[in-house]
Amino acid sequence: MNRPLSQLFNRLVIVVPYLWLLALFLIPFVIVFKISLSQPATAMPPYVPTFEPSEGLAGLWTSLKAFSFDNYIWLTEDALYFNAYVSSVFIAGVSTFLTLLVGFPLAYGMARAPTSLRPLLLMLVILPFWTSFLIRVYAWIGILKPEGLLNQLLMAIGVINEPLIILNTDTAVYIGIVYSYLPFMVLPIYSTLEKMDYSLIEAAQDLGCRPVTAFWKITFPLSVPGVVAGCMLVFIPAVGEFVIPDLLGGSRTLMIGKTLWVEFFSNRDWPVSSAVAVVLLLILVVPIVLFQQAQARAQEAGK
Amino acid sequence: MKKSLGSIRKSFAPWLDPKAEPHISFADVTKKFGDFVAVDNLSLGVYGREFFALLGASGCGKSTLLRMLAGFEEPTSGVITLDGQDMHGIPPYRRPVNMMFQSYALFPHMTVEKNIAFGLKQDRMARSELDARVDEMLKLVKLDQFRGRKPDQLSGGQRQRVALARSLAKKPKVLLLDEPLGALDKKLREETQFELVDVQQDLGMTFIVVTHDQEEAMTMADRIAVMKEGKILQVATPEEVYEAPASRFVADFIGSVNMLEGVVSKPGGTTVIETQSGLVIRTKTDQETAENDKVWFAVRPEKLRVASKKPKTTSVNTIDGEIWDIAYLGDMTTFHIRLDGGQILKASVINDARLAQEQLTWHDRAWVSFAEDAGVVLTA
Ligand SMILES: Nc1ncnc2c1ncn2[C@@H]1O[C@H](COP(=O)(O)OP(=O)(O)OP(=O)(O)O)[C@@H](O)[C@H]1O
Ligand SMILES: [Mg+2]
Numbered sequence: 001m002n003r004p005l006s007q008l009f010n011r012l013v014i015v016v017p018y019l020w021l022l023a024l025f026l027i028p029f030v031i032v033f034k035i036s037l038s039q040p041a042t043a044m045p046p047y048v049p050t051f052e053p054s055e056g057l058a059g060l061w062t063s064l065k066a067f068s069f070d071n072y073i074w075l076t077e078d079a080l081y082f083n084a085y086v087s088s089v090f091i092a093g094v095s096t097f098l099t100l101l102v103g104f105p106l107a108y109g110m111a112r113a114p115t116s117l118r119p120l121l122l123m124l125v126i127l128p129f130w131t132s133f134l135i136r137v138y139a140w141i142g143i144l145k146p147e148g149l150l151n152q153l154l155m156a157i158g159v160i161n162e163p164l165i166i167l168n169t170d171t172a173v174y175i176g177i178v179y180s181y182l183p184f185m186v187l188p189i190y191s192t193l194e195k196m197d198y199s200l201i202e203a204a205q206d207l208g209c210r211p212v213t214a215f216w217k218i219t220f221p222l223s224v225p226g227v228v229a230g231c232m233l234v235f236i237p238a239v240g241e242f243v244i245p246d247l248l249g250g251s252r253t254l255m256i257g258k259t260l261w262v263e264f265f266s267n268r269d270w271p272v273s274s275a276v277a278v279v280l281l282l283i284l285v286v287p288i289v290l291f292q293q294a295q296a297r298a299q300e301a302g303k
Numbered sequence: 304m305k306k307s308l309g310s311i312r313k314s315f316a317p318w319l320d321p322k323a324e325p326h327i328s329f330a331d332v333t334k335k336f337g338d339f340v341a342v343d344n345l346s347l348g349v350y351g352r353e354f355f356a357l358l359g360a361s362g363c364g365k366s367t368l369l370r371m372l373a374g375f376e377e378p379t380s381g382v383i384t385l386d387g388q389d390m391h392g393i394p395p396y397r398r399p400v401n402m403m404f405q406s407y408a409l410f411p412h413m414t415v416e417k418n419i420a421f422g423l424k425q426d427r428m429a430r431s432e433l434d435a436r437v438d439e440m441l442k443l444v445k446l447d448q449f450r451g452r453k454p455d456q457l458s459g460g461q462r463q464r465v466a467l468a469r470s471l472a473k474k475p476k477v478l479l480l481d482e483p484l485g486a487l488d489k490k491l492r493e494e495t496q497f498e499l500v501d502v503q504q505d506l507g508m509t510f511i512v513v514t515h516d517q518e519e520a521m522t523m524a525d526r527i528a529v530m531k532e533g534k535i536l537q538v539a540t541p542e543e544v545y546e547a548p549a550s551r552f553v554a555d556f557i558g559s560v561n562m563l564e565g566v567v568s569k570p571g572g573t574t575v576i577e578t579q580s581g582l583v584i585r586t587k588t589d590q591e592t593a594e595n596d597k598v599w600f601a602v603r604p605e606k607l608r609v610a611s612k613k614p615k616t617t618s619v620n621t622i623d624g625e626i627w628d629i630a631y632l633g634d635m636t637t638f639h640i641r642l643d644g645g646q647i648l649k650a651s652v653i654n655d656a657r658l659a660q661e662q663l664t665w666h667d668r669a670w671v672s673f674a675e676d677a678g679v680v681l682t683a
Contacts, residue, residue, distance in 0.1 A: 202375050203408035205395040207422030207473065217421075221412050 029281070036274035037067040047270050071275035080259065081276065085283065087254040091170065091245075092238035095177035099234050100227065102178060103185030107226075108219075110186070111193035118194075125183050125190075137176055137247050144172050144248070168250035176244040181237070185230035192226030193219070225294055232291035236284055256280055315525060316540075317350040324387070326351035326509055327372065327477065332381030334367055334533075341367045343533035344381070349511060351476075354503055356520035357513045358556065359530030365513045366405055368530075369479040372511070373402040385477070403470035405481035405513070407462050409454040415465050416441070416450040422473045440468040443498060445491075459486045464495075471502065478503075480512040484519065492516075496523055517557050521545070529553045545603075550683045554601040561607070561648050563600045567592045574680055576600050580644025585619045590680040602678030607650035609638050610670045611663055621672040624648065626663055640669055 038047040049063035075081045110121045128136060143149045144167040151163040166172050196219065204214040242257030249255070256276065263273035317323040325348030334342040342364045349355045357365045370376045372383060374395035383390045390398065401422070410418055419440050423433045441447045444464035454462055463486040470478060483499070484492045500523055503510050514520050520527050521541040528538045529552070537549040548554035551562060565578035570592045576584045584600050592598060608614070614621060627647060628639035635651045642648060648671055663669055 197406070197408065199404055199406055199408040200410060202395065203402075203404055203410070203469075204421070206373055206375075206400075206402050207469070208396050208425035210396055213425070218410060 032274045033278055034067075035270050036071055036272075036278050037069065038271045039066075039068075039070070040269045040271050045270065046268050071271050072279070074272060075275055075279060081256075081279075084254045084256045084259045085279070088239050088241075088256040089283070091173060091177075091253075091255060092235050092241070095174050095181070095238050096231050096235040098174060099178045099181055099185045100231060103182055103230060104189055104223075104227070106182075107186045107189035107193055110190050111196070122190075125186050129183070133180065134243065137180065137243055140172070140176055140179065140248060141167060144175070167248065168253075170249065170253055172248035172250075173245050173253055173255075176248045177234075177238050177241060180244065181234040184233035188229035188233065189223055189226040192223045196222050225297060228294035229291065232287055232294070236287055236291070239284060240280055315352070317353070318348070318526065323350060325349055326353075326386055327511075328384045329368070329372075330382045330384070332368075332371065332378045332383060334364070334371060334376060335379045340533055342371070342378075345533065345535055347528065347535060347538065349509060351509055352503075352507050353509055354500065354523055354525045355509070355511045356524035356527045357511065357530060358515075358517060358520050358527055360556070361515075363530045364533040365530060366481055369402060369481055369511065369513065372398075372477075373400050373479055374398050399475060400477045400479060401470045401473055401475040402479040403466050403481060403483050407454075407466040409462060409465055409469070411454050414451050414453055415446060415457070418454070418465055419468050419472050421469065426473065436472060440472050443471070443502070444468045444495070460488070460491070463487065467495075474506050475508065477509045477511070480510060482513050482515065485515065492519070499523065521557075527557075529556055531556075547679055548601065548681070551599055551601070551681050554679070554681065559604050559649060559651075560601050561604065563602075563646065565598060565600060567594055567596045567598055570594055570596075573675060576680070578644070580642065580646070582622060582642070582644065584678075585675055586678055586680060587676045588680040590682065592680065592682065596682065599681040600678050601681055602673055604637060604649040604651040605635075605653075606673050606677035607648065608672050609640070609650045609652055609663065610672070611667065613670050614672050619675060620677075621670055622648070623668060623670050626665055626667045626669050629663070629665065638663065638669065640671055 035047055038049060040046060041048040049066045051063060052059050055062075106125075110118060110125075113121055141148070145151075146163040146165060146167070148167070150166070151160070154160045155163065166175070200218050200222075201211075201214050204218050205211065209217060240257045240260075241255065242261055245253045245255040245258050246261070249258075260273050260276045260280075263269045263276060267273075327347075327349040329345055329347040332342055332345050333340065345364075345368070357368065359365055367376060371378050372385075372390070374390065374393060374397075377391070385398065385400065410421065413421065416437055419437050420433055423436060428436070437450075438447075441450055444467055446461060446464055446468070449457060449461060454465065457465065463483070467480070467483050470480070484495055487495060496519060499510070502508070512520075512523065524541060526538055526540055527544050529536045529544065531552055537544060537553045539547075539549075544553060544557050548557065548560075554560045555562065563576075563578050563582065563584065565576040565582070565584065567574060568577045568583075569575035572587060574586055574588050574590070574592060576586065576598060578584070578600075586600060590598075613623070622642060624640040624642040626638055627641040630637040630639070633654070635653055638650045638652065640648045640650060650671055
């Protein structure tokens with residue numbers, strides 16, 4: 001009596017996450033994919049064909065026949081899209097690397113700090129999340145603009161005579177991405193480093209390693225799961241980033257997120273922007289799968 | 304096996320030679336962690352080729368002592384010298400010392416083989432020599448078929464053996480072993496003890512071994528140091544520590560002992576001690592005492608004889624009591640005999656022939672006797 005009931009309950013528990021996935025990921029994706037197969041139209045919604053439930057199965061069949069991959073072909077014909085994808089991946093890649101360069105030493109320092117200090121340091125890393133992302137990016141405009149805080153400071157110290165042009169360049173985008181995504185890099189690396197047994201470093205030194213060698217042979221290999229997780233958490237959202245290139249980047253900063261925005265809002269071309277989004281997703285599937293494998297491996301190692 | 308270990312080393316006693324210089328020396332070394340004194344003004348010399356054992360209760364500072372020698376902790380005060388060289392400020396990777404960690408500290412991302420080869424690679428040992436050395440070490444610790452495994456795929460005892468092999472692989476002049484055999488079963492432990500002594504002898508290494516197993520310390524070590532609360536209470540050969548403990552703590556810590564408290568009623572070569580309950584003990588001793596000094600008489604259980612009747616031959620040191628408990632241990636039987644004053648004496652009797660022992664049983668009256676040179680007089 002009790003048994004089938006608890007079995008049912010167990011099944012339900014497993015079903016719930018799949019329901020969420022279905023509702024929040026798969027259904028929206030199918031809708032976007034369907035729109036990407038449509039044609040733009042001056043209508044509301046601005047594409048054809050649309051389903052009319054009243055037309056029944058016959059209507060469904062005619063609209064199915066109207067679907068085409070024209071939008072995807074269009075993406076290959078205009079070099080703009082290809083360049084935007086390449087440029088996005090490039091900017092995201094460079095930013096991820098820069099974030100790693102800044103984030104690893106930060107995480108390392110935190111993991112080596114006295115135990116009593118660590119919660120405070122963690123708080124400081126998470127603290128920026130308490131203000132709106134948009135406001136923080138706007139704040140960078142105030143810092144980076146020609147008459148902004150950074151230039152004022154540098155000129156006051158006498159490092160430069162002319163203001164540096166940083167705002168509205170790719171440099172500003174890099175700064176913005178590194179700044180915004182730093183916690184996503186620091187936290188996973190910190191958690192792997194913190195778990196590491198310091199006596200391993202002592203053992204390596206005892207066997208003749210200098211501290212630098214011990215770092216590369218012991219600390220770094222053991223932190224790889226955290227590094228991979230951090231890089232994926234930065235890279236994946238950075239590829240599709242829109243706000244940072246839009247606010248900090250220049251007119252020549254080419255990123256797919258911005259292209260998508262323009263297609264969607266300025267050109268009101270929903271089908272093409274949907275196609276852009278679907279292709280972006282396909283590009284990101286590779287690193288996402290890599291990320292998942294790294295996670296699984298980290299869990300294996302943690303056991 | 305135990306006997307052969309002892310006899311190899313009969314002639315080795317550099318500590319008796321006033322001209323011999325210790326290879327390792329601690330001079331007035333103190334180590335504090337905050338206010339806590341882990342090692343307290345300790346001085347100690349360990350000689351080249353010596354097998355030195357550190358014994359002491361948990362938390363008495365044994366690991367701290369080794370860690371200072373290996374270079375992971377700096378002494379708060381005092382000087383540590385190795386081969387005449389002051390070790391102050393010399394980092395661990397420059398010290399000609401290897402250590403086996405109490406926690407093993409195996410590299411989790413490397414196989415057994417890679418763990419063992421790690422130190423050799425740091426020395427840029429030639430490939431063929433390195434492979435041969437790793438094979439030799441794997442054979443020594445009997446882990447040949449596990450060479451490709453990662454540490455988390457090994458049992459506790461196997462991990463301990465990997466740690467041992469890794470620390471031995473470089474064949475350092477000085478090897479510090481922090482409880483090297485604790486996780487092994489008795490048989491494997493005895494075999495490994497024997498091999499350790501062999502390796503140490505063959506290569507002329509100096510070993511400092513921390514152990515909780517006093518039997519292990521007795522069988523392997525040239526000398527034993529007994530530590531308590533950061534201080535060394537006694538450094539001596541196993542025989543001396545056992546037969547002539549310097550204090551009650553040492554006597555109690557090493558082996559089992561009967562301790563009788565009393566006052567000296569007649570000092571001298573044959574001292575007479577009277578206990579509170581009126582027992583009179585006559586014992587030969589070198590210990591200088593004065594009349595009415597408070598002393599402790601310590602005698603090992605195996606030095607006591609047990610009989611059901613009052614022995615006729617010995618007139619001194621016979622005490623009678625009631626058999627309170629009998630523990631059969633296979634090779635020995637331990638009788639717990641309750642004296643009329645309330646103390647319990649332990650007496651171990653070898654079971655040399657099955658059921659040959661007089662049929663003593665619970666609550667029988669029994670006579671305990673011991674010779675004048677059976678025990679020691681302790682003043683601390
Ligand atoms: N880094 C440290 N900070 C503070 N106290 C420490 C530190 N390391 C050791 N201690 C303290 O110093 C004392 C001696 O420690 P140690 O590790 O030397 O003991 P041990 O004799 O090796 O004990 P065990 O037999 O349990 O291994 C202990 O009380 C321990 O709590
Ligand atoms: Mg210890």
